[in-house]
Amino acid sequence: ATIKGESIGTAEIxxxxxxxxxxxxxxxxxxxxxxxxxxxxxxxAISGHIMNPRDVYTINRIDRQILYKDSLTKIxxxxxxxxxxxxxxxxxxxxxxxxxxxxxxxxxxxxxxTTNTELPFMREKRLEQMRRNITRLKGEVIADTIIKRxxxxxxxxxxxxxxxxxxxxxxxxxxxxxxLGATFAGxxxxxxLIISNGRxxxxxxxxxxxxxxxxxxxxxxxxxxxxVMSPGTLSxxxxxxGVQINNTPTRQRKAFGSYLxxxxxxxxxxxxxxxxxxxxxxxxxxxxxxxxFEIPLVYGNxxxxxxxxxxxxxxxxREQMIHIPFAFLPAKTFDYSLTAGTIQDSLHQPFSxxxxxxxxxxxxxxxxxxxxxxxxxxxxxxxFVNASVRIGNHIIFxxxxxxxxxLKGSANIRLKNKLQMEAQLIKYxxxxxxxxxxxxxxxxxxVSMPYRWKKINGFSRLMINQAxxxxxxxxxxxxxxxxxxxxxxxxxxxxxxxxxxxxxMSRIAFNIPVPFNIRFTPQLQYxxxxxxxxxxKAEAEKRCFKNMVATLGYDYNKLIHTSGFSxxxxxxxxxxxxxxxxxxxxxxxxxxxxASGGLLFDRNLKNITASDRSNVGKGxxxxxxxxxxxxxxxxxx
Numbered sequence: 168a169t170i171k172g173e174s175i176g177t178a179e180i181x182x183x184x185x186x187x188x189x190x191x192x193x194x195x196x197x198x199x200x201x202x203x204x205x206x207x208x209x210x211x212a213i214s215g216h217i218m219n220p221r222d223v224y225t226i227n228r229i230d231r232q233i234l235y236k237d238s239l240t241k242i243x244x245x246x247x248x249x250x251x252x253x254x255x256x257x258x259x260x261x262x263x264x265x266x267x268x269x270x271x272x273x274x275x276x277x278x279x280x281t282t283n284t285e286l287p288f289m290r291e292k293r294l295e296q297m298r299r300n301i302t303r304l305k306g307e308v309i310a311d312t313i314i315k316r317x318x319x320x321x322x323x324x325x326x327x328x329x330x331x332x333x334x335x336x337x338x339x340x341x342x343x344x345x346x347l348g349a350t351f352a353g354x355x356x357x358x359x360l361i362i363s364n365g366r367x368x369x370x371x372x373x374x375x376x377x378x379x380x381x382x383x384x385x386x387x388x389x390x391x392x393x394x395v396m397s398p399g400t401l402s403x404x405x406x407x408x409g410v411q412i413n414n415t416p417t418r419q420r421k422a423f424g425s426y427l428x429x430x431x432x433x434x435x436x437x438x439x440x441x442x443x444x445x446x447x448x449x450x451x452x453x454x455x456x457x458x459x460f461e462i463p464l465v466y467g468n469x470x471x472x473x474x475x476x477x478x479x480x481x482x483x484x485r486e487q488m489i490h491i492p493f494a495f496l497p498a499k500t501f502d503y504s505l506t507a508g509t510i511q512d513s514l515h516q517p518f519s520x521x522x523x524x525x526x527x528x529x530x531x532x533x534x535x536x537x538x539x540x541x542x543x544x545x546x547x548x549x550x551f552v553n554a555s556v557r558i559g560n561h562i563i564f565x566x567x568x569x570x571x572x573x574l575k576g577s578a579n580i581r582l583k584n585k586l587q588m589e590a591q592l593i594k595y596x597x598x599x600x601x602x603x604x605x606x607x608x609x610x611x612x613x614v615s616m617p618y619r620w621k622k623i624n625g626f627s628r629l630m631i632n633q634a635x636x637x638x639x640x641x642x643x644x645x646x647x648x649x650x651x652x653x654x655x656x657x658x659x660x661x662x663x664x665x666x667x668x669x670x671x672m673s674r675i676a677f678n679i680p681v682p683f684n685i686r687f688t689p690q691l692q693y694x695x696x697x698x699x700x701x702x703x704k705a706e707a708e709k710r711c712f713k714n715m716v717a718t719l720g721y722d723y724n725k726l727i728h729t730s731g732f733s734x735x736x737x738x739x740x741x742x743x744x745x746x747x748x749x750x751x752x753x754x755x756x757x758x759x760x761x762a763s764g765g766l767l768f769d770r771n772l773k774n775i776t777a778s779d780r781s782n783v784g785k786g787x788x789x790x791x792x793x794x795x796x797x798x799x800x801x802x803x804x
Contacts (some may be wrong), residue, residue, distance in 0.1 A: 170269070172280035176201070182278075183248060189271040189278065190255035193226060198697050200267070200286050206252065213254055217265065218284065226254060233264050237682065240264050264733070268713070283713070292576045319350045322770060325782035329763040334801050336755060340365040347765055348783035354379035354390070357784055371405070371511040382416045389413050397506040397520045401549050401569055402540045403603035407518055409508015414501075426579070427587045427615055429459035429628055429721070430473070434676065434688060435708075437476040453649050454676035454688055455658035459617065459626050461585075464495075492567035493555040493579070494534075516541040530557045546571055553709030572601045586616040608635040625650035641666050654680045671695040674702070685709045694726075701725040706733075712737040718748075729753055740764075742777035 168182040168189060179201055193213055197204040203215035207304040212227040212560040214790040224235040228249050232244040246257040257277070262268040270628045290512070293474040326348035342363040349356050359374040366372070376393040391411040432438060439449040442462065452458045496502055507519040518541070524534040531554070538549040551569040558564075561582065567575040591611040595604060601660060615628040630645045643667040649658045661673040676690040685707050692702035706720035717736045723730040729752050737746035743764030748758050767787060793802040 168197075168271075168276050169280055170196075170280055172282075175280055184273070184276075187271075187273050189258050189269070191258055191261065191278070193254040193256050195253070196261075202286065206681075210249075210252060219285070221653065226256065228254060233260065235264055235297060236684075237316070238264075259677060283710075285443065308633075318353045320352065322350045323768050323772065324348045324350065324787070325768065325785070326766040327763070327783045328762070328765070330759045331759070333757065333759045335757040338365075346781070346783040348785075351377060352379075359783075371408075377804045380417050384414075386415050388415055394511070395506060397504075397518075400520060401538050401551060401572060402518070402601045404510050404518060404540065404542070406511045407506065407508035408511055409502065409506065409518075412504045413504040415504070425581070426462045426464050427459065427581075427585065427617070428462055428471075429457065429615060429626065431456045432458065432475055435678070435686075439476070442804040443473040453651065453656045453658050454658060454678040454690070455647075455649070455674065457626070457647065457649050457658055457660075459615075461617075482722050493563050493577070494523055494524065495529070495532045495555055495557060498526050498528045499527040510542060511542075514542070532553070540601065545598075545600060549601055571596050572599045583615070587614070589613040605636055606634045607637065609633070623650050623652045639666070669696070672701070676720040681707075683709070699725070739779050742779065744779040 168180060168184075169172065169177060170180055171177040179378065180195050180199065181192055187663055192627065194204055194206065197215070202217055204213050205215060206213055206524045210227045210668075212225050214223065214225040214336075215349065216223050222236055224233065225245075225692040226233050228247055231244070231247060231696065233242060240260070240263070242256075246260065258269040266282055266284050267282045270281075271277075272279070325346075325348040327344075327348075329344040331342045331344075334340075334703060340363065342361065342365075344359065346357070346359045354377050356377045357375070361372055367658060370477045374394050376391060376395070379390040382388050382390065389412070393408065393614075394406050395409055395411040396406060397411070402645070432452050434454050435450045435453055436456070437449060438452060438458045440460045440462070447463075448460055450458050452459065502524045504522045505520075508517075510518050516721050518534065518539065520538040524532055526532050534553040536551055538551065539547055541547050541548065543549075549569050549572055551567060551572075553565070553567040555563065555565045561580060563579040565577050565579075567573070573596065574594045575591070577589065580588045589612070591609075591710040592607040593606075593611075595602060595607055597607065612631040612632040613628070615626070617624075617626045619625070626649045628645075628647050631645075632641075632643045634641045643663065643664075645660065645662040647658060647660040656678045658676045659673065660675075660701040663671040665668065672692055672694050674692040679689075681687045686709075688706045688708075690702065690704040691700060693699070694701045702722070702724050704720070705723040706718060708716060708718045710716050715736065716736040718733070720733040721731070722733075731750055731752035733748065734748040735746065735748035737744065743762060744762070745762040748759045763779075763781075764780045765780055765782040767778060767782055768774075769789070795801070796803045
């Protein structure tokens with residue numbers, strides 16, 4: 168029989184077919200899936216483990232039973248056949264016991280394989296792809312063939328939809344979101360429309376961007392029209408509706424080092440890392456929401472973006488841009504970026520920014536420019552200069568200065584043991600209006616380092632912040648340690664706020680697998696000055712059936728005097744996903760229902776594919792294999 172699947176490819180394995188039911192060889196199948204297995208000396212049983220060494224399984228042909236994760240499953244008569252030192256097991260057991268679902272097609276003698284478990288070889292394929300993307304970022308790949316694109320006036324590519332309904336204290340809010348992705352006038356066009364009964368329709372809440380890229384052009388290589396973001400903007404402004412032009416190529420330049428970043432999101436969320444619109448890595452936030460990435464530093468402006476995927480449809484994904492405080496260009500290279508448009512607020516005042524950078528050599532890059540913001544009454548014109556200096560591959564200094572606005576300086580040191588230290592000083596000019604802050608001076612110190620001890624992988628971070636005001640100053644500090652072993656991870660965070668009265672608190676969070684395939688996430692927060700526990704939070708998550716997940720939670724917060732229970736259910740269909748959650752806090756009940764999905768269109772709009780995932784902003788490739796009878800490289804009809 169032929170076994171095939173999106174994640175495993177195609178392979179031929181022996182099989183037994185009895186009454187339209189297929190029996191698969193356990194040893195051959197598990198060897199193909201790189202699942203550890205061994206036949207006992209007596210030949211009575213096959214044993215091994217899947218992923219985690221503690222997830223031991225035993226298939227016993229004498230007792231006719233399967234033991235897996237402390238769960239015992241009886242095998243019916245004639246569902247296990249032993250011949251020639253091979254166990255032929257009815258395919259239904261592979262799905263119900265191990266989550267290795269095998270759908271048999273008798274006519275074609277094929278087995279469609281699906282699983283929600285990331286098997287060892289699947290993980291290796293994922294890591295290999297990540298390494299390929301990182302290699303691409305480092306500029307180590309030279310393509311032997313470049314397929315030039317054809318000009319397309321208009322072609323609809325994808326549509327995303329999301330409907331969210333929430334009810335609380337008699338108020339019902341319904342929000343609908345539609346996203347469209349297409350090629351238009353030779354470029355990529357993405358649009359998003361949001362309609363809500365609780366908010367008046369406004370164009371500034373909508374999104375549209377047309378992006379054109381041509382790396383063969385000499386004077387410009389990228390053009391963006393629509394909702395644009397200006398890199399390194401001094402002014403505190405919302406998004407712009409305008410035009411952005413630059414000569415930065417999308418082809419990746421050579422890397423010279425790496426930069427460790429860490430941030431916090433919701434616990435258990437999946438975070439994808441994009442560098443210059445290329446997916447290079449992803450991870451899952453720990454029990455407290457902490458995640459970290461090691462970013463390759465490449466010559467040129469690095470556009471770094473996170474994309475977050477939550478468990479519920481109403482927060483399916485969101486994007487966050489992060490700023491790296493330095494940028495380098497190859498020697499004798501000049502980059503520019505020009506942005507102009509109107510500020511997306513009620514006044515729609517004009518804004519523009521010109522940014523120029525020049526690589527003196529591979530270790531020094533100088534920049535300058537000017538920013539115009541008509542919303543600033545006293546100083547609408549903001550000139551600025553900046554510089555980045557690299558000593559070896561481990562020490563970086565950078566500085567920015569805008570007369571009458573701000574002075575910034577930072578230093579970054581990266582040691583061989585991946586210990587990273589970063590210090591930053593920011594001074595604001597008295598009375599400046601460009602940057603919305605009440606601070607006169609800010610000082611930041613960040614020390615972070617990933618570590619590995621035996622079978623424990625971890626991450627530690629220390630942050631110290633100081634802000635000076637006209638009267639007084641504020642000091643904050645945070646120290647966290649995160650550790651994971653197997654499927655268990657924990658996070659301990661201690662933070663202090665020093666203002667009028669010092670407050671020091673610690674939070675400990677776990678993510679633990681418990682029996683019956685339940686994930687349990689407890690959290691506890693302790694207040695040292697009050698000498699008491701001020702927060703208790705716990706959530707249990709259970710996968711029901713194949714694509715359904717149920718959650719149950721409780722939280723108590725003594726600081727804001729709230730306590731409540733929550734329950735949720737979500738289901739992923741092949742064409743959409745839907746969810747429901749209810750939460751009761753201090754006697755008040757809130758309800759949330761949501762549904763979302765996406766559509767993919769082919770060139771002629773003849774084939775439409777429904778999906779439970781968002782597709783706008785992503786590309787698809789159609790591969791049509793053919794026989795070349797005369798070996799001329801063309802399809803023979």
